[in-house]
Amino acid sequence: MLYVIGLGLGDVKDITVKGLEIVKRCEFIYLESYTSILTCGKDEMEKFYEKEIILADRDFVEQEADIMLNHAETKEVAFLVVGDPFSATTHTDLIIRAKERGIKYQVIHNASIMNAVGSCGLQLYHFGETISIPFWTDTWKPDSFYDKLKANRKNNLHTLCLLDIKVKEPTLESMTKKKKEYMPPRFMNVSEAANQLLQIIESKKEEEDESLAYDENTLFIGLARIGHESQRIVACSLKEMKDCDLGPPLHSLVLPSNNMHELEKEYVQQFSEKPL
Amino acid sequence: MLYVIGLGLGDVKDITVKGLEIVKRCEFIYLESYTSILTCGKDEMEKFYEKEIILADRDFVEQEADIMLNHAETKEVAFLVVGDPFSATTHTDLIIRAKERGIKYQVIHNASIMNAVGSCGLQLYHFGETISIPFWTDTWKPDSFYDKLKANRKNNLHTLCLLDIKVKEPTLESMTKKKKEYMPPRFMNVSEAANQLLQIIESKKEEEDESLAYDENTLFIGLARIGHESQRIVACSLKEMKDCDLGPPLHSLVLPSNNMHELEKEYVQQFSEKPL
Numbered sequence: 001m002l003y004v005i006g007l008g009l010g011d012v013k014d015i016t017v018k019g020l021e022i023v024k025r026c027e028f029i030y031l032e033s034y035t036s037i038l039t040c041g042k043d044e045m046e047k048f049y050e051k052e053i054i055l056a057d058r059d060f061v062e063q064e065a066d067i068m069l070n071h072a073e074t075k076e077v078a079f080l081v082v083g084d085p086f087s088a089t090t091h092t093d094l095i096i097r098a099k100e101r102g103i104k105y106q107v108i109h110n111a112s113i114m115n116a117v118g119s120c121g122l123q124l125y126h127f128g129e130t131i132s133i134p135f136w137t138d139t140w141k142p143d144s145f146y147d148k149l150k151a152n153r154k155n156n157l158h159t160l161c162l163l164d165i166k167v168k169e170p171t172l173e174s175m176t177k178k179k180k181e182y183m184p185p186r187f188m189n190v191s192e193a194a195n196q197l198l199q200i201i202e203s204k205k206e207e208e209d210e211s212l213a214y215d216e217n218t219l220f221i222g223l224a225r226i227g228h229e230s231q232r233i234v235a236c237s238l239k240e241m242k243d244c245d246l247g248p249p250l251h252s253l254v255l256p257s258n259n260m261h262e263l264e265k266e267y268v269q270q271f272s273e274k275p276l
Numbered sequence: 277m278l279y280v281i282g283l284g285l286g287d288v289k290d291i292t293v294k295g296l297e298i299v300k301r302c303e304f305i306y307l308e309s310y311t312s313i314l315t316c317g318k319d320e321m322e323k324f325y326e327k328e329i330i331l332a333d334r335d336f337v338e339q340e341a342d343i344m345l346n347h348a349e350t351k352e353v354a355f356l357v358v359g360d361p362f363s364a365t366t367h368t369d370l371i372i373r374a375k376e377r378g379i380k381y382q383v384i385h386n387a388s389i390m391n392a393v394g395s396c397g398l399q400l401y402h403f404g405e406t407i408s409i410p411f412w413t414d415t416w417k418p419d420s421f422y423d424k425l426k427a428n429r430k431n432n433l434h435t436l437c438l439l440d441i442k443v444k445e446p447t448l449e450s451m452t453k454k455k456k457e458y459m460p461p462r463f464m465n466v467s468e469a470a471n472q473l474l475q476i477i478e479s480k481k482e483e484e485d486e487s488l489a490y491d492e493n494t495l496f497i498g499l500a501r502i503g504h505e506s507q508r509i510v511a512c513s514l515k516e517m518k519d520c521d522l523g524p525p526l527h528s529l530v531l532p533s534n535n536m537h538e539l540e541k542e543y544v545q546q547f548s549e550k551p552l
Contacts, residue, residue, distance in 0.1 A: 086394025109387035118362025130401035
Protein backbone atom coordinates (compact mmCIF):
# COMPACT_ATOMS: atom_id res chain seq x y z
CA MET A 1 0.00 0.00 0.00
CA LEU A 2 1.34 3.41 -1.02
CA TYR A 3 0.17 6.52 0.83
CA VAL A 4 0.96 9.81 -0.86
CA ILE A 5 0.62 12.35 1.92
CA GLY A 6 0.57 16.14 1.61
CA LEU A 7 2.45 17.95 4.39
CA GLY A 8 1.02 21.41 3.85
CA LEU A 9 3.20 24.49 3.83
CA GLY A 10 4.51 25.46 7.23
CA ASP A 11 6.01 23.15 9.83
CA VAL A 12 5.66 19.55 11.07
CA LYS A 13 2.25 20.18 12.61
CA ASP A 14 0.65 21.10 9.28
CA ILE A 15 0.21 17.43 8.43
CA THR A 16 -3.40 16.29 8.88
CA VAL A 17 -4.46 14.06 11.76
CA LYS A 18 -5.24 11.34 9.19
CA GLY A 19 -1.83 11.79 7.55
CA LEU A 20 -0.01 11.55 10.87
CA GLU A 21 -1.87 8.39 11.89
CA ILE A 22 -0.81 6.75 8.62
CA VAL A 23 2.83 7.86 8.95
CA LYS A 24 2.90 6.41 12.46
CA ARG A 25 1.97 2.95 11.21
CA CYS A 26 4.02 2.85 7.96
CA GLU A 27 7.14 0.73 7.71
CA PHE A 28 8.93 2.95 5.17
CA ILE A 29 8.68 6.73 5.05
CA TYR A 30 10.07 8.68 2.12
CA LEU A 31 10.23 12.48 1.93
CA GLU A 32 10.18 14.07 -1.51
CA SER A 33 12.85 16.72 -1.17
CA TYR A 34 13.46 18.47 -4.46
CA THR A 35 10.31 20.21 -5.67
CA SER A 36 9.64 22.10 -2.43
CA ILE A 37 10.71 22.45 1.20
CA LEU A 38 9.09 22.89 4.59
CA THR A 39 10.40 25.44 7.08
CA CYS A 40 11.58 22.56 9.25
CA GLY A 41 14.25 19.99 8.50
CA LYS A 42 14.32 16.20 8.32
CA ASP A 43 15.56 15.86 11.92
CA GLU A 44 12.63 17.76 13.35
CA MET A 45 10.22 15.66 11.30
CA GLU A 46 11.81 12.40 12.44
CA LYS A 47 11.51 13.52 16.04
CA PHE A 48 7.87 14.46 15.60
CA TYR A 49 6.93 11.23 13.79
CA GLU A 50 9.22 9.09 15.97
CA LYS A 51 10.21 7.42 12.72
CA GLU A 52 13.17 7.34 10.37
CA ILE A 53 12.78 9.21 7.09
CA ILE A 54 14.45 8.37 3.76
CA LEU A 55 15.13 11.45 1.62
CA ALA A 56 13.89 11.04 -1.95
CA ASP A 57 15.72 13.50 -4.18
CA ARG A 58 15.42 13.98 -7.91
CA ASP A 59 17.68 11.00 -8.69
CA PHE A 60 15.64 8.82 -6.40
CA VAL A 61 12.22 9.69 -7.75
CA GLU A 62 13.35 9.34 -11.33
CA GLN A 63 15.51 6.25 -11.01
CA GLU A 64 14.98 4.39 -7.76
CA ALA A 65 11.27 4.80 -7.20
CA ASP A 66 10.83 1.14 -8.17
CA ILE A 67 12.51 0.08 -4.93
CA MET A 68 9.91 2.06 -3.01
CA LEU A 69 7.12 0.49 -5.07
CA ASN A 70 8.58 -2.96 -4.37
CA HIS A 71 8.17 -2.24 -0.67
CA ALA A 72 4.64 -0.96 -1.27
CA GLU A 73 3.65 -4.30 -2.80
CA THR A 74 3.74 -6.01 0.56
CA LYS A 75 4.19 -3.25 3.16
CA GLU A 76 2.71 0.10 4.15
CA VAL A 77 4.81 2.86 2.60
CA ALA A 78 4.37 6.65 3.00
CA PHE A 79 5.60 9.11 0.38
CA LEU A 80 5.54 12.60 1.92
CA VAL A 81 5.15 15.63 -0.29
CA VAL A 82 5.34 19.30 0.73
CA GLY A 83 2.03 21.01 -0.10
CA ASP A 84 -0.51 18.78 -1.84
CA PRO A 85 0.38 15.47 -3.55
CA PHE A 86 -0.89 16.69 -6.94
CA SER A 87 1.25 19.82 -6.96
CA ALA A 88 3.98 18.31 -9.18
CA THR A 89 3.84 16.09 -12.27
CA THR A 90 6.41 13.66 -10.85
CA HIS A 91 3.97 12.62 -8.15
CA THR A 92 1.18 12.02 -10.66
CA ASP A 93 3.64 9.89 -12.59
CA LEU A 94 4.49 7.90 -9.46
CA ILE A 95 0.81 7.13 -8.84
CA ILE A 96 0.40 5.96 -12.45
CA ARG A 97 3.39 3.62 -11.99
CA ALA A 98 1.92 2.23 -8.76
CA LYS A 99 -1.42 1.68 -10.45
CA GLU A 100 0.21 -0.13 -13.39
CA ARG A 101 1.84 -2.51 -10.94
CA GLY A 102 -1.48 -3.16 -9.20
CA ILE A 103 -0.33 -1.45 -6.00
CA LYS A 104 -3.11 0.12 -3.96
CA TYR A 105 -2.67 3.79 -3.12
CA GLN A 106 -4.35 6.52 -1.11
CA VAL A 107 -3.83 10.27 -1.39
CA ILE A 108 -4.03 12.54 1.66
CA HIS A 109 -4.60 16.13 0.56
CA ASN A 110 -3.29 19.29 2.16
CA ALA A 111 -2.86 22.99 1.50
CA SER A 112 -0.49 24.06 -1.27
CA ILE A 113 0.54 27.47 -2.53
CA MET A 114 -2.08 26.98 -5.29
CA ASN A 115 -4.85 27.62 -2.76
CA ALA A 116 -3.00 29.22 0.17
CA VAL A 117 -2.13 32.14 -2.13
CA GLY A 118 -5.62 33.32 -1.10
CA SER A 119 -3.84 34.68 2.02
CA CYS A 120 -3.05 37.84 0.08
CA GLY A 121 -6.77 38.60 -0.14
CA LEU A 122 -7.22 38.01 -3.87
CA GLN A 123 -10.06 35.60 -4.59
CA LEU A 124 -8.90 32.23 -5.93
CA TYR A 125 -11.54 32.11 -8.65
CA HIS A 126 -10.18 35.33 -10.13
CA PHE A 127 -6.81 33.73 -10.88
CA GLY A 128 -5.87 32.75 -14.43
CA GLU A 129 -3.17 30.35 -15.53
CA THR A 130 -0.28 29.92 -13.07
CA ILE A 131 3.21 30.61 -14.39
CA SER A 132 6.69 29.49 -13.35
CA ILE A 133 9.65 31.86 -13.44
CA PRO A 134 12.93 29.95 -14.00
CA PHE A 135 16.39 31.07 -12.89
CA TRP A 136 18.19 32.75 -15.78
CA THR A 137 21.79 32.04 -16.67
CA ASP A 138 24.17 34.21 -18.70
CA THR A 139 23.12 32.44 -21.86
CA TRP A 140 19.60 31.17 -21.14
CA LYS A 141 16.93 33.76 -20.41
CA PRO A 142 13.53 32.24 -21.24
CA ASP A 143 10.55 34.59 -21.09
CA SER A 144 7.75 32.59 -22.70
CA PHE A 145 5.64 32.99 -19.54
CA TYR A 146 5.28 36.69 -20.38
CA ASP A 147 2.51 35.89 -22.88
CA LYS A 148 0.53 34.10 -20.17
CA LEU A 149 0.92 37.05 -17.81
CA LYS A 150 -0.34 39.29 -20.58
CA ALA A 151 -3.32 37.04 -21.38
CA ASN A 152 -4.33 36.97 -17.71
CA ARG A 153 -4.09 40.75 -17.41
CA LYS A 154 -6.15 41.18 -20.56
CA ASN A 155 -8.83 38.92 -19.10
CA ASN A 156 -8.79 40.78 -15.75
CA LEU A 157 -7.32 37.81 -13.92
CA HIS A 158 -4.65 37.57 -11.25
CA THR A 159 -1.49 35.55 -11.91
CA LEU A 160 0.35 33.39 -9.42
CA CYS A 161 4.05 33.23 -10.32
CA LEU A 162 5.87 30.22 -8.86
CA LEU A 163 9.56 30.93 -8.38
CA ASP A 164 12.30 28.49 -9.35
CA ILE A 165 13.92 26.02 -6.96
CA LYS A 166 17.24 24.32 -7.67
CA VAL A 167 17.94 21.46 -5.31
CA LYS A 168 20.61 18.86 -5.94
CA GLU A 169 21.50 20.19 -9.36
CA PRO A 170 24.72 18.55 -10.59
CA THR A 171 27.53 21.00 -11.34
CA LEU A 172 28.31 21.40 -15.02
CA GLU A 173 31.85 20.14 -14.38
CA SER A 174 30.65 16.92 -12.76
CA MET A 175 28.09 16.01 -15.43
CA THR A 176 30.51 13.76 -17.25
CA LYS A 177 32.11 12.30 -14.13
CA LYS A 178 31.07 9.08 -12.45
CA LYS A 179 30.56 10.74 -9.09
CA LYS A 180 28.24 13.69 -9.42
CA GLU A 181 28.89 16.85 -7.44
CA TYR A 182 26.01 19.10 -6.56
CA MET A 183 25.52 22.85 -6.41
CA PRO A 184 24.24 24.37 -3.17
CA PRO A 185 20.40 24.61 -3.16
CA ARG A 186 18.96 27.85 -4.54
CA PHE A 187 15.49 29.31 -4.05
CA MET A 188 14.47 32.29 -6.15
CA ASN A 189 13.32 35.22 -4.03
CA VAL A 190 10.87 37.97 -4.98
CA SER A 191 13.71 40.43 -5.59
CA GLU A 192 15.38 38.16 -8.17
CA ALA A 193 12.02 37.47 -9.81
CA ALA A 194 11.23 41.19 -9.97
CA ASN A 195 14.63 41.86 -11.50
CA GLN A 196 13.98 39.34 -14.29
CA LEU A 197 10.48 40.70 -14.87
CA LEU A 198 11.93 44.22 -15.21
CA GLN A 199 14.47 43.01 -17.76
CA ILE A 200 11.74 41.31 -19.78
CA ILE A 201 9.64 44.44 -19.90
CA GLU A 202 12.67 46.46 -21.07
CA SER A 203 13.16 44.19 -24.06
CA LYS A 204 9.41 44.03 -24.79
CA LYS A 205 9.29 47.83 -24.84
CA GLU A 206 11.53 47.77 -27.87
CA GLU A 207 9.72 44.91 -29.62
CA GLU A 208 6.08 45.70 -29.07
CA ASP A 209 3.79 48.46 -30.22
CA GLU A 210 0.81 47.41 -28.22
CA SER A 211 0.28 47.78 -24.50
CA LEU A 212 2.59 45.91 -22.14
CA ALA A 213 1.42 43.40 -19.51
CA TYR A 214 2.94 45.52 -16.72
CA ASP A 215 5.56 48.18 -16.10
CA GLU A 216 7.91 49.09 -13.26
CA ASN A 217 5.12 50.89 -11.41
CA THR A 218 2.62 48.03 -11.58
CA LEU A 219 1.45 46.63 -8.25
CA PHE A 220 2.81 43.17 -7.40
CA ILE A 221 2.37 41.12 -4.24
CA GLY A 222 5.32 39.25 -2.78
CA LEU A 223 4.66 36.25 -0.53
CA ALA A 224 7.12 34.40 1.69
CA ARG A 225 6.72 31.27 3.84
CA ILE A 226 2.91 31.25 3.45
CA GLY A 227 1.23 29.18 6.16
CA HIS A 228 4.15 29.54 8.56
CA GLU A 229 4.21 31.84 11.60
CA SER A 230 6.95 33.90 9.96
CA GLN A 231 4.81 34.43 6.83
CA ARG A 232 5.31 37.79 5.10
CA ILE A 233 3.22 39.48 2.42
CA VAL A 234 4.18 42.77 0.77
CA ALA A 235 2.27 44.71 -1.87
CA CYS A 236 4.35 47.27 -3.78
CA SER A 237 5.44 48.31 -7.26
CA LEU A 238 7.63 45.97 -9.29
CA LYS A 239 10.46 48.50 -9.00
CA GLU A 240 10.19 48.44 -5.20
CA MET A 241 9.85 44.62 -5.17
CA LYS A 242 13.33 44.45 -6.69
CA ASP A 243 14.72 45.91 -3.44
CA CYS A 244 12.46 43.90 -1.18
CA ASP A 245 13.94 41.31 1.21
CA LEU A 246 11.30 38.90 2.51
CA GLY A 247 13.79 36.60 4.23
CA PRO A 248 14.20 32.82 3.90
CA PRO A 249 12.41 30.72 1.23
CA LEU A 250 9.94 29.81 -0.20
CA HIS A 251 8.80 32.93 -2.04
CA SER A 252 6.13 33.49 -4.67
CA LEU A 253 4.89 36.52 -6.53
CA VAL A 254 1.42 37.60 -7.61
CA LEU A 255 0.49 40.01 -10.36
CA PRO A 256 -3.02 41.20 -9.44
CA SER A 257 -5.46 42.05 -12.20
CA ASN A 258 -5.96 45.67 -13.18
CA ASN A 259 -9.42 45.43 -11.82
CA MET A 260 -9.37 44.25 -8.21
CA HIS A 261 -12.74 44.01 -6.49
CA GLU A 262 -13.40 46.34 -3.56
CA LEU A 263 -13.05 43.59 -0.94
CA GLU A 264 -9.82 42.41 -2.54
CA LYS A 265 -8.41 45.93 -2.52
CA GLU A 266 -9.42 46.43 1.10
CA TYR A 267 -7.60 43.24 2.09
CA VAL A 268 -4.46 43.85 0.02
CA GLN A 269 -4.23 47.39 1.44
CA GLN A 270 -2.91 46.02 4.77
CA PHE A 271 0.21 44.77 2.94
CA SER A 272 0.97 48.08 1.24
CA GLU A 273 2.59 51.22 2.64
CA LYS A 274 0.85 53.39 0.06
CA PRO A 275 -2.87 53.76 -0.63
CA LEU A 276 -3.91 51.44 -3.49
CA MET B 277 -7.65 35.80 19.44
CA LEU B 278 -9.50 34.49 16.36
CA TYR B 279 -8.31 31.31 14.69
CA VAL B 280 -9.72 30.68 11.23
CA ILE B 281 -9.12 26.99 10.67
CA GLY B 282 -9.50 25.03 7.43
CA LEU B 283 -10.97 21.55 7.88
CA GLY B 284 -10.01 20.10 4.52
CA LEU B 285 -12.44 18.13 2.43
CA GLY B 286 -13.18 14.68 3.79
CA ASP B 287 -13.94 13.80 7.40
CA VAL B 288 -13.01 14.91 10.92
CA LYS B 289 -9.46 13.65 10.64
CA ASP B 290 -8.60 15.95 7.73
CA ILE B 291 -7.98 18.83 10.14
CA THR B 292 -4.26 19.47 10.62
CA VAL B 293 -2.46 18.56 13.85
CA LYS B 294 -1.92 22.29 14.46
CA GLY B 295 -5.59 23.01 13.82
CA LEU B 296 -6.73 20.30 16.21
CA GLU B 297 -4.42 21.51 18.98
CA ILE B 298 -5.91 24.98 18.66
CA VAL B 299 -9.52 23.72 18.64
CA LYS B 300 -8.77 21.72 21.80
CA ARG B 301 -7.78 24.83 23.71
CA CYS B 302 -10.36 27.31 22.35
CA GLU B 303 -13.24 28.45 24.50
CA PHE B 304 -15.69 29.03 21.64
CA ILE B 305 -15.84 26.95 18.48
CA TYR B 306 -17.94 28.05 15.51
CA LEU B 307 -18.50 25.97 12.38
CA GLU B 308 -19.26 27.83 9.16
CA SER B 309 -22.05 25.74 7.71
CA TYR B 310 -23.45 27.33 4.59
CA THR B 311 -20.77 27.60 1.89
CA SER B 312 -19.69 23.95 2.06
CA ILE B 313 -20.09 20.70 4.01
CA LEU B 314 -17.91 17.87 5.26
CA THR B 315 -18.96 14.25 4.82
CA CYS B 316 -19.42 14.07 8.59
CA GLY B 317 -21.93 15.90 10.76
CA LYS B 318 -21.65 18.25 13.74
CA ASP B 319 -22.15 15.41 16.24
CA GLU B 320 -19.19 13.45 14.96
CA MET B 321 -17.04 16.56 15.06
CA GLU B 322 -18.06 17.38 18.63
CA LYS B 323 -17.20 13.85 19.67
CA PHE B 324 -13.82 14.02 17.98
CA TYR B 325 -12.93 17.45 19.39
CA GLU B 326 -14.54 16.71 22.78
CA LYS B 327 -15.96 20.21 22.49
CA GLU B 328 -19.27 21.87 21.79
CA ILE B 329 -19.70 23.46 18.37
CA ILE B 330 -21.87 26.46 17.51
CA LEU B 331 -23.25 26.35 13.96
CA ALA B 332 -22.66 29.58 12.06
CA ASP B 333 -25.10 29.76 9.18
CA ARG B 334 -25.56 32.53 6.64
CA ASP B 335 -27.63 34.68 9.00
CA PHE B 336 -24.99 34.30 11.69
CA VAL B 337 -21.99 35.21 9.58
CA GLU B 338 -23.73 38.19 8.05
CA GLN B 339 -25.49 39.51 11.14
CA GLU B 340 -24.18 38.05 14.36
CA ALA B 341 -20.49 37.70 13.66
CA ASP B 342 -19.90 40.65 15.99
CA ILE B 343 -20.83 38.48 18.99
CA MET B 344 -18.10 36.04 17.96
CA LEU B 345 -15.63 38.89 17.55
CA ASN B 346 -16.60 40.21 20.99
CA HIS B 347 -15.56 36.85 22.43
CA ALA B 348 -12.34 36.92 20.39
CA GLU B 349 -11.34 40.19 22.03
CA THR B 350 -10.61 38.46 25.32
CA LYS B 351 -10.83 34.72 24.62
CA GLU B 352 -9.54 32.13 22.18
CA VAL B 353 -12.13 31.56 19.49
CA ALA B 354 -12.00 29.08 16.58
CA PHE B 355 -13.94 29.63 13.37
CA LEU B 356 -13.93 26.37 11.40
CA VAL B 357 -14.26 26.43 7.63
CA VAL B 358 -14.61 23.44 5.28
CA GLY B 359 -11.71 23.43 2.82
CA ASP B 360 -9.32 26.39 3.16
CA PRO B 361 -10.20 29.61 5.04
CA PHE B 362 -9.71 31.76 1.95
CA SER B 363 -12.11 29.76 -0.19
CA ALA B 364 -15.04 32.15 0.28
CA THR B 365 -15.27 35.95 0.33
CA THR B 366 -17.29 35.95 3.55
CA HIS B 367 -14.29 34.63 5.45
CA THR B 368 -11.99 37.26 4.01
CA ASP B 369 -14.55 39.83 5.11
CA LEU B 370 -14.59 38.37 8.63
CA ILE B 371 -10.80 38.68 8.90
CA ILE B 372 -10.98 42.31 7.76
CA ARG B 373 -13.57 43.02 10.46
CA ALA B 374 -11.39 41.35 13.11
CA LYS B 375 -8.39 43.38 11.98
CA GLU B 376 -10.37 46.64 12.10
CA ARG B 377 -11.28 45.90 15.69
CA GLY B 378 -7.65 45.18 16.57
CA ILE B 379 -8.33 41.50 17.19
CA LYS B 380 -5.38 39.22 16.54
CA TYR B 381 -6.01 36.36 14.14
CA GLN B 382 -4.25 33.31 12.75
CA VAL B 383 -5.17 31.30 9.67
CA ILE B 384 -4.63 27.53 9.50
CA HIS B 385 -4.63 26.39 5.89
CA ASN B 386 -5.91 23.13 4.47
CA ALA B 387 -6.82 21.47 1.18
CA SER B 388 -9.75 22.85 -0.78
CA ILE B 389 -11.34 21.79 -4.03
CA MET B 390 -9.24 24.56 -5.68
CA ASN B 391 -6.12 22.42 -5.30
CA ALA B 392 -7.53 18.93 -4.61
CA VAL B 393 -9.10 19.00 -8.09
CA GLY B 394 -5.62 17.83 -9.11
CA SER B 395 -6.90 14.35 -8.14
CA CYS B 396 -8.35 13.99 -11.61
CA GLY B 397 -4.83 14.11 -13.05
CA LEU B 398 -5.04 17.49 -14.76
CA GLN B 399 -2.16 19.76 -13.77
CA LEU B 400 -3.22 22.68 -11.58
CA TYR B 401 -1.14 25.22 -13.49
CA HIS B 402 -3.07 24.39 -16.65
CA PHE B 403 -6.34 25.61 -15.15
CA GLY B 404 -7.84 28.95 -16.17
CA GLU B 405 -10.44 30.97 -14.34
CA THR B 406 -12.76 28.95 -12.07
CA ILE B 407 -16.49 29.28 -12.71
CA SER B 408 -19.58 28.75 -10.56
CA ILE B 409 -22.73 27.16 -11.96
CA PRO B 410 -25.84 28.37 -10.12
CA PHE B 411 -29.14 26.53 -9.75
CA TRP B 412 -31.59 27.70 -12.36
CA THR B 413 -35.21 28.47 -11.62
CA ASP B 414 -38.13 28.61 -14.03
CA THR B 415 -37.53 32.30 -14.58
CA TRP B 416 -33.83 32.80 -13.81
CA LYS B 417 -31.33 30.96 -16.01
CA PRO B 418 -28.03 32.85 -15.91
CA ASP B 419 -25.30 31.64 -18.27
CA SER B 420 -22.68 34.38 -18.08
CA PHE B 421 -20.06 31.81 -17.04
CA TYR B 422 -20.23 30.38 -20.56
CA ASP B 423 -17.92 33.12 -21.85
CA LYS B 424 -15.30 32.16 -19.26
CA LEU B 425 -15.52 28.50 -20.24
CA LYS B 426 -15.04 29.57 -23.82
CA ALA B 427 -12.05 31.80 -23.03
CA ASN B 428 -10.36 28.98 -21.11
CA ARG B 429 -10.91 26.51 -23.95
CA LYS B 430 -9.54 29.01 -26.44
CA ASN B 431 -6.42 29.40 -24.31
CA ASN B 432 -6.02 25.61 -23.94
CA LEU B 433 -6.81 25.73 -20.23
CA HIS B 434 -8.90 23.45 -18.05
CA THR B 435 -11.91 24.84 -16.18
CA LEU B 436 -13.03 23.91 -12.71
CA CYS B 437 -16.80 24.37 -12.38
CA LEU B 438 -18.01 24.77 -8.79
CA LEU B 439 -21.60 23.62 -8.40
CA ASP B 440 -24.21 25.54 -6.45
CA ILE B 441 -25.11 24.90 -2.82
CA LYS B 442 -28.30 26.13 -1.21
CA VAL B 443 -28.25 25.81 2.54
CA LYS B 444 -30.72 27.59 4.79
CA GLU B 445 -32.35 29.49 1.97
CA PRO B 446 -35.56 31.13 3.20
CA THR B 447 -38.69 30.05 1.34
CA LEU B 448 -40.18 32.71 -0.89
CA GLU B 449 -43.38 32.59 1.14
CA SER B 450 -41.60 33.26 4.43
CA MET B 451 -39.48 36.19 3.19
CA THR B 452 -41.99 38.73 4.45
CA LYS B 453 -42.84 36.90 7.66
CA LYS B 454 -41.21 37.50 11.00
CA LYS B 455 -40.23 33.90 11.44
CA LYS B 456 -38.31 32.68 8.43
CA GLU B 457 -38.90 29.18 7.10
CA TYR B 458 -36.15 27.44 5.23
CA MET B 459 -36.00 25.18 2.20
CA PRO B 460 -34.31 21.80 2.56
CA PRO B 461 -30.58 22.02 1.66
CA ARG B 462 -29.75 21.39 -2.00
CA PHE B 463 -26.42 20.50 -3.55
CA MET B 464 -26.11 20.55 -7.33
CA ASN B 465 -24.88 17.23 -8.72
CA VAL B 466 -22.92 16.64 -11.94
CA SER B 467 -26.05 15.42 -13.72
CA GLU B 468 -27.95 18.65 -13.02
CA ALA B 469 -24.91 20.72 -14.00
CA ALA B 470 -24.52 18.75 -17.26
CA ASN B 471 -28.20 19.27 -18.01
CA GLN B 472 -27.85 23.06 -17.66
CA LEU B 473 -24.67 23.08 -19.74
CA LEU B 474 -26.50 21.15 -22.50
CA GLN B 475 -29.35 23.66 -22.47
CA ILE B 476 -26.89 26.55 -22.73
CA ILE B 477 -25.17 25.03 -25.73
CA GLU B 478 -28.53 24.51 -27.43
CA SER B 479 -29.35 28.19 -27.19
CA LYS B 480 -25.80 29.24 -28.17
CA LYS B 481 -26.06 27.08 -31.31
CA GLU B 482 -28.83 29.34 -32.52
CA GLU B 483 -27.10 32.60 -31.53
CA GLU B 484 -23.50 32.05 -32.54
CA ASP B 485 -21.77 31.63 -35.84
CA GLU B 486 -18.36 30.89 -34.45
CA SER B 487 -17.22 27.71 -32.77
CA LEU B 488 -18.84 26.68 -29.50
CA ALA B 489 -16.96 26.13 -26.23
CA TYR B 490 -18.12 22.49 -26.08
CA ASP B 491 -20.84 20.19 -27.39
CA GLU B 492 -22.69 17.14 -26.10
CA ASN B 493 -19.80 14.85 -27.05
CA THR B 494 -17.09 16.91 -25.30
CA LEU B 495 -15.18 15.16 -22.52
CA PHE B 496 -16.03 16.35 -19.01
CA ILE B 497 -14.79 15.05 -15.66
CA GLY B 498 -17.21 14.67 -12.79
CA LEU B 499 -15.85 14.66 -9.23
CA ALA B 500 -17.64 13.70 -6.03
CA ARG B 501 -16.54 13.82 -2.38
CA ILE B 502 -12.91 14.53 -3.29
CA GLY B 503 -10.55 13.71 -0.43
CA HIS B 504 -12.98 11.27 1.17
CA GLU B 505 -12.69 7.48 1.02
CA SER B 506 -15.87 7.33 -1.03
CA GLN B 507 -14.44 9.76 -3.62
CA ARG B 508 -15.57 9.16 -7.20
CA ILE B 509 -14.20 10.54 -10.46
CA VAL B 510 -15.77 9.85 -13.86
CA ALA B 511 -14.59 11.04 -17.28
CA CYS B 512 -17.24 10.90 -20.01
CA SER B 513 -19.07 12.99 -22.57
CA LEU B 514 -21.37 15.78 -21.41
CA LYS B 515 -24.32 13.80 -22.76
CA GLU B 516 -23.31 10.80 -20.63
CA MET B 517 -22.64 13.02 -17.60
CA LYS B 518 -26.30 14.02 -17.66
CA ASP B 519 -27.18 10.42 -16.76
CA CYS B 520 -24.35 9.98 -14.29
CA ASP B 521 -25.09 9.40 -10.59
CA LEU B 522 -22.02 10.02 -8.43
CA GLY B 523 -23.89 9.72 -5.13
CA PRO B 524 -24.01 12.14 -2.18
CA PRO B 525 -22.55 15.71 -2.33
CA LEU B 526 -20.32 17.61 -2.86
CA HIS B 527 -19.86 17.41 -6.61
CA SER B 528 -17.81 19.46 -9.04
CA LEU B 529 -17.24 19.34 -12.75
CA VAL B 530 -14.15 19.91 -14.88
CA LEU B 531 -13.99 20.82 -18.54
CA PRO B 532 -10.50 19.71 -19.65
CA SER B 533 -8.72 21.69 -22.35
CA ASN B 534 -8.80 20.42 -25.92
CA ASN B 535 -5.13 19.80 -25.61
CA MET B 536 -4.36 17.57 -22.64
CA HIS B 537 -0.72 16.65 -22.11
CA GLU B 538 0.24 13.00 -22.48
CA LEU B 539 0.66 12.44 -18.75
CA GLU B 540 -2.68 14.12 -18.06
CA LYS B 541 -4.40 11.92 -20.62
CA GLU B 542 -2.77 8.80 -19.18
CA TYR B 543 -4.04 9.68 -15.72
CA VAL B 544 -7.56 10.68 -16.78
CA GLN B 545 -7.88 7.45 -18.79
CA GLN B 546 -8.41 5.44 -15.60
CA PHE B 547 -11.67 7.33 -15.01
CA SER B 548 -13.06 6.69 -18.49
CA GLU B 549 -14.70 3.58 -19.92
CA LYS B 550 -13.69 4.58 -23.45
CA PRO B 551 -10.21 5.28 -24.85
CA LEU B 552 -9.52 9.05 -24.76
